[in-house]
Amino acid sequence: MAQSMSRSPLAPAAFPDLPVIKGVRFASAAAGVKYQGRTDVMLAQMNPGTTVAGVFTKSATRSAPVRDCQDKLGAESQAGAAILVNSGNSNAFTGHFGQTSVAEITEAVAMATGLPASRVFTASTGVIGEPLPHDRITAKINGLVDDLNEVRIKDAAEAIMTTDTFAKGASAQIQVDGQAVSIAGVAKGSGMIAPDMATMLVYIFTDAKLADSDLQSLLAKLCNRSFNCITVDSDTSTSDSLMLCATGASGVDVKGNSDFAAALESVMLDLAHQVVRDGEGATKFVEIQVTGAVSDAEAKVHGLAIANSPLVKTAIAGEDPNWGRVVMAIGKSGAIADRDLLSISFGDVLVAEKGWVSPDYREEDAAELMKRDEIILKVDLGLGGGKTTVWTCDLTHGYIEINADYRS
Amino acid sequence: MAQSMSRSPLAPAAFPDLPVIKGVRFASAAAGVKYQGRTDVMLAQMNPGTTVAGVFTKSATRSAPVRDCQDKLGAESQAGAAILVNSGNSNAFTGHFGQTSVAEITEAVAMATGLPASRVFTASTGVIGEPLPHDRITAKINGLVDDLNEVRIKDAAEAIMTTDTFAKGASAQIQVDGQAVSIAGVAKGSGMIAPDMATMLVYIFTDAKLADSDLQSLLAKLCNRSFNCITVDSDTSTSDSLMLCATGASGVDVKGNSDFAAALESVMLDLAHQVVRDGEGATKFVEIQVTGAVSDAEAKVHGLAIANSPLVKTAIAGEDPNWGRVVMAIGKSGAIADRDLLSISFGDVLVAEKGWVSPDYREEDAAELMKRDEIILKVDLGLGGGKTTVWTCDLTHGYIEINADYRS
Known part of the structure; x- marks a missing residue:
């Protein structure tokens, strides 16, 4: 730590003007x-x-x-x-x-x-x-x-x-x-x-x-x-x-x-x-919106399973709309999911629905969207009203450099 | 997948001679x-x-x-x-x-x-x-x-x-x-x-x-x-x-x-x-021996928390005997641990005991050991008779290359 890493590409332009707090x-x-x-x-x-x-x-x-x-x-x-x-x-x-x-x-x-x-x-x-x-x-x-x-x-x-x-x-x-x-x-x-x-x-x-x-x-x-x-x-x-x-x-x-x-x-x-x-090595800011879960708590289990999956995070780093890895993360989370009710979108591009790739899905649409530095991933479980939003970043060579090469 | 990745450095010398199984x-x-x-x-x-x-x-x-x-x-x-x-x-x-x-x-x-x-x-x-x-x-x-x-x-x-x-x-x-x-x-x-x-x-x-x-x-x-x-x-x-x-x-x-x-x-x-x-990108084979847990099941929770921690895995990749990250992983696992009863060894080198670095610990001893391609990490929780052994590999640039750069 305290290496002079260059400023995150996702950083705000400048430190904000903060108001004085009396007291x-x-x-x-x-x-x-x-x-x-x-x-x-x-x-x-x-x-x-x-x-x-x-x-x-x-x-x-x-x-x-x-x-x-x-x-x-x-x-x-x-x-x-x-x-x-x-x-x-x-x-x-x-x-x-x-x-x-x-x-x-x-x-x-x-x-x-x-x-x-x-x-x-x-x-x-x-x-x-x-x-x-x-x-x-x-x-x-x-x-x-x-x-x-x-x-x-x-x-x-x-x-x-x-x-x-x-x-x-x-x-x-x-x-x-x-x-x-x-x-x-x-x-x-x-x-x-x-x-x-x-x-x-x-x-x-x-x-x-x-x-x-x-x-x-x-x-x-x-x-x-x-x-x-x-x-x-x-x-x-x-x-x-x-x-x-x-x-x-x-x-x-x-x-x-x-x-x-x-x-x-x-x-x-x-x-x-x-x-x-400012996530170590981050190049993408990722918002994961989970809806249709059995409960808010179950939605959060799914959301964090996706957000923590090394395979999802490396796919995002590689700008690959690899929704198969999202399906994997949902499957392993331990929370309730039904493959045939699941739908997954990257931004506004619906990639999968009803346990299957969407008939209108064109990979070039999602691939284009993955080039942005802010990615929204939407998962609807089709089960109930439980929902959550979680945030994460991608997993890149920068993370390995920071953590494998220095004592922190 | 199916890229022509070079053979893992941890691979056995050759495929073994397997006996014929009648039937x-x-x-x-x-x-x-x-x-x-x-x-x-x-x-x-x-x-x-x-x-x-x-x-x-x-x-x-x-x-x-x-x-x-x-x-x-x-x-x-x-x-x-x-x-x-x-x-x-x-x-x-x-x-x-x-x-x-x-x-x-x-x-x-x-x-x-x-x-x-x-x-x-x-x-x-x-x-x-x-x-x-x-x-x-x-x-x-x-x-x-x-x-x-x-x-x-x-x-x-x-x-x-x-x-x-x-x-x-x-x-x-x-x-x-x-x-x-x-x-x-x-x-x-x-x-x-x-x-x-x-x-x-x-x-x-x-x-x-x-x-x-x-x-x-x-x-x-x-x-x-x-x-x-x-x-x-x-x-x-x-x-x-x-x-x-x-x-x-x-x-x-x-x-x-x-x-x-x-x-x-x-x-x-x-x-x-x-x-x-053959773990993707692996350069170190890591055996984690957990003893002294409240139960075998709790030992496994600790063992897998260590084995899955990106910070532990990158430290091993960097040949850094970073036992602080092992303490972190034990702490977050959710299984019972008492900081002041914990002891941690890399191979035969005792690095921490009783909630503190071991008085005899010399970092150069552990650092030497971390250069090997097979690492044994021992954690004793000092609480009971629960134990387990789990195995993992390090987290390297190779993992990012395989998973961020190709559709699998």
């Missing part, structure tokens, strides 16, 4: 955890009254910082909060030493900010199984606190990158009863991406007002429709963390507000799609 | 189903009194020949039996046309051999979703029957190859109460390999005597320890078929005979390993 300030620093010549630590500090929600990896070997965050969440507090994240080392599978590192860092942040340590959340991302040189981080904390500024969210996005080829940010602004509410978030992630209850590192901030428990249930619900619907390589990180902080600085209570939920979902989907667009 | 004869022909200039149909005919067992893919989109075999198995018959297999076209996702092709072929074989059609089993392997030109096959059947010969098993192994870079055969001969019993089998398979209840195409023959139901239960049991413990790419074929035919020609009843079961298992493991050794 939260950011700073970043170059601590030299592993990388040289770049920032690798970010600090975000939230005002008193901020509520905090989080969703984390379900990995049985999850990292020490993840376990610490899980222990701390849910305790309602008016004290404010801070998030410190380092890149370059994931502090995962680091034994008891890992907990020591977390304690050293959270206590140093607590000391410098005046927050209780129970309100300091951390995350680490990078190599697994090497001790985190936490002294390099704690040495930077006073400087980070001095530098905290409302406008530095882009610096935060850059400091948390590992194999990412671009910094990821997204935002939304809505009016609630005539008052402005803003949401802004940052994310990192490009490999080891098959989130399960959470993904990579994602931090979203809003000046809306929402109680801890409402914030948590909203985040969990929307996570299932965004970050839990993407996959790059079927591998799940030991560090996946998604956190949402509501400072309440707008004074607008958004409990039960569907406009706020929709705006938050749009930010989460935007960030999730950016992670896929 | 079964083979023939092959070039029917031009898809490939030119090579054989693509094999016929095996077994004498009256032969018992037949089979295990097949659980894919919901399995092929017409698989469904036909499943319908026919279990009917005890003294009539003898035949197996006809073609390569080049899998007759999968071919709608009602697929059933017609199977009926045409089985009836033609029945006519030419004098067997009832209910004792003619077929399989097809190759491209999915294109109609099988069955007339090309039926046109060859009289010639195949005329050519049947006890010694032509190697010809059969060659005729069923698709992306395989070498023909696969294995055998065993044992003495039971002073009488000789022989087992010989052939297999094909190199991609779309994550068997579930069966794998690729595998045909094993023995002159032992065993009732249909005993043969079936023995085959299913041993399949779980051999073909169901290998994976190349986590993708499961729509055509996977494993059949075992016992001609009884030796006159030796092997009911309950553990020597026979062990010999059969050795043949099945040998063929399963050859499939992995």
Whole structure:
């Protein structure tokens, strides 16, 4: 990781202009955890009254910082909060030493900010199984606190990158009863991406007002429709963390507000799609729409089986409309399917229906469509009303280069 | 498929000398189903009194020949039996046309051999979703029957190859109460390999005597320890078929005979390993030994999670002893693991123990070992007595080349 890979061909043109979120300030620093010549630590500090929600990896070997965050969440507090994240080392599978590192860092942040340590959340991302040189981080904390500024969210996005080829940010602004509410978030992630209850590192901030428990249930619900619907390589990180902080600085209570939920979902989907667009070696962004399943859950099993199939992903890389491999992936998924009710389209080209190639199908139509860098694959199971949409990328030589040739 | 890929570097030196199995004869022909200039149909005919067992893919989109075999198995018959297999076209996702092709072929074989059609089993392997030109096959059947010969098993192994870079055969001969019993089998398979209840195409023959139901239960049991413990790419074929035919020609009843079961298992493991050794793009043969799990089933979940992880497989391709990725795969598998009880070795080099890198670990020792073309990875979960061994190969540029650059 941290090779200078060239920017993904699927990257957005530029980092977006993110709105200031009242009540939260950011700073970043170059601590030299592993990388040289770049920032690798970010600090975000939230005002008193901020509520905090989080969703984390379900990995049985999850990292020490993840376990610490899980222990701390849910305790309602008016004290404010801070998030410190380092890149370059994931502090995962680091034994008891890992907990020591977390304690050293959270206590140093607590000391410098005046927050209780129970309100300091951390995350680490990078190599697994090497001790985190936490002294390099704690040495930077006073400087980070001095530098905290409302406008530095882009610096935060850059400091948390590992194999990412671009910094990821997204935002939304809505009016609630005539008052402005803003949401802004940052994310990192490009490999080891098959989130399960959470993904990579994602931090979203809003000046809306929402109680801890409402914030948590909203985040969990929307996570299932965004970050839990993407996959790059079927591998799940030991560090996946998604956190949402509501400072309440707008004074607008958004409990039960569907406009706020929709705006938050749009930010989460935007960030999730950016992670896929930065998938290691990706050259195609693929949306898989599954309909007609027995249930939404079964639709997702089919969708992820297709999205994770190496043979489907290599066919897409080769611009081959190989729907036979889609049939294979549906067949192996374990979810219910009836060969004779299945229909499959690439974009608007119907390729197969009723257990058989469509009579009107002309391979040149689908082949033309496969040359695009955004591919939509539609599967209708013809069984019921269950549906889902999942997103993935293709599997290319670039993925092998990144992962076979470097220690990450 | 059927590109002239060079022979796998992990291939055995040569096709083995297989013993004649009394009571079964083979023939092959070039029917031009898809490939030119090579054989693509094999016929095996077994004498009256032969018992037949089979295990097949659980894919919901399995092929017409698989469904036909499943319908026919279990009917005890003294009539003898035949197996006809073609390569080049899998007759999968071919709608009602697929059933017609199977009926045409089985009836033609029945006519030419004098067997009832209910004792003619077929399989097809190759491209999915294109109609099988069955007339090309039926046109060859009289010639195949005329050519049947006890010694032509190697010809059969060659005729069923698709992306395989070498023909696969294995055998065993044992003495039971002073009488000789022989087992010989052939297999094909190199991609779309994550068997579930069966794998690729595998045909094993023995002159032992065993009732249909005993043969079936023995085959299913041993399949779980051999073909169901290998994976190349986590993708499961729509055509996977494993059949075992016992001609009884030796006159030796092997009911309950553990020597026979062990010999059969050795043949099945040998063929399963050859499939992995011919894994698309493979340069390393990897054995993953999992011990200390809560149960054998949980051990297998961990083993296959490691074996299917793209990040583990690319690390092995890169000769990187990246045990952090092994920890990741264990964590995501869904089976029980305790980070602090886990130990991981590459070959005899202990790399991690007690949730932490081993104090004696020197990366150069493991790195040296990773240069070999056969790698043993050992994981002990420290939880109980559950164990398993699974086999896989690495994930290389060769896999991408084969699957992104050609229609298969």
